[in-house]
Amino acid sequence: MTLYHIGFSKQDLGNNLPQLALLSGEPERSRYLAETFLQNSRLLSDYRGLNSYLGYLSNGKPVLVATSGMGAPSLSIVVNELVQVGIKQIIRIGTCGSIQPHVQVGSIVISQGALCRQGAANDIAPLEYPAVADPFLTVALVETAQKLNIPYHLGITASVDTFYEGQERQESSANPNLQAWLLGITQQYRNLNILNYEMEAGTLFKMGSVYGFAAACVCGVVAQRTQAEDIILKDKDLAVNRAIQVAVAVDC
Numbered sequence: 001m002t003l004y005h006i007g008f009s010k011q012d013l014g015n016n017l018p019q020l021a022l023l024s025g026e027p028e029r030s031r032y033l034a035e036t037f038l039q040n041s042r043l044l045s046d047y048r049g050l051n052s053y054l055g056y057l058s059n060g061k062p063v064l065v066a067t068s069g070m071g072a073p074s075l076s077i078v079v080n081e082l083v084q085v086g087i088k089q090i091i092r093i094g095t096c097g098s099i100q101p102h103v104q105v106g107s108i109v110i111s112q113g114a115l116c117r118q119g120a121a122n123d124i125a126p127l128e129y130p131a132v133a134d135p136f137l138t139v140a141l142v143e144t145a146q147k148l149n150i151p152y153h154l155g156i157t158a159s160v161d162t163f164y165e166g167q168e169r170q171e172s173s174a175n176p177n178l179q180a181w182l183l184g185i186t187q188q189y190r191n192l193n194i195l196n197y198e199m200e201a202g203t204l205f206k207m208g209s210v211y212g213f214a215a216a217c218v219c220g221v222v223a224q225r226t227q228a229e230d231i232i233l234k235d236k237d238l239a240v241n242r243a244i245q246v247a248v249a250v251d252c
């Protein structure tokens with residue numbers, strides 16, 4: 001049966017079924033990953049911008065590349081359907097904004113868990129349910145980053161629903177008047193040793209624990225929120241390439 005949003009079925013994946021999916025928020029990143037880092041990749045579907053590919057790692061292992069779209073509601077749909085076609089491991093390859101001075105643009109953040117401020121996650125499990133990454137897959141990502149000599153940070157991520165309001169952007173937002181409870185929240189998170197902001201990992205982690213797959217997240221740092229609100233476009237390719245290099249080389 002073809003799954004409605006991802007646009008393919010288990011039968012479309014052949015006899016050598018992939019267990020691992022590499023999940024990006026951005027469709028262009030998925031295409032780049034499949035065409036540049038995988039062998040014999042082919043497009044499975046491209047519906048609503050949620051493109052997906054089947055390809056092979058250099059060790060011959062089949063891997064699915066899929067697109068989550070932005071934010072947890074969209075991710076939850078894609079991940080649900082990936083589980084239905086038999087995926088057992090999902091590595092999110094994303095971008096993020098650093099909120100710590102030592103976490104520099106161009107480096108990568110591997111999330112061990114997330115502060116999950118996401119409405120969609122509450123439909124998966126109670127608010128108090130921990131949003132934790134799979135420990136084995138996460139350590140494998142760390143070991144790969146070390147082996148490749150890629151600057152990485154391991155720690156806690158803040159996964160929030162909005163890019164502007166929830167990440168306390170005022171100067172670059174259409175509405176500079178944030179709700180009172182959001183004023184100063186980035187400093188509070190900094191004090192809690194949270195490393196970065198992004199918009200999907202927390203819900204992915206909760207889904208992993210509830211639905212029984214291994215979830216992990218590696219993000220390239222494209223903004224430095226101790227200095228400014230904007231995305232540093234000149235360093236984005238470096239950051240994203242590093243995150244992809246680690247994810248495709250992971251031993252899992």
Ligand SMILES: O=P(O)(O)O[C@H]1O[C@H](CO)[C@@H](O)[C@H]1O
Nearest residue numbers: 025026070071094095198199
């Ligand atoms: O680059 P991706 O994977 O989309 O990740 C980040 O970028 C988007 C916001 O610009 C959000 O989806 C956020 O989580």
Ligand SMILES: O=c1cc[nH]c(=O)[nH]1
Nearest residue numbers: 095096097198199223
């Ligand atoms: O600052 C950033 C950069 C990328 N993605 C986010 O969610 N926030």
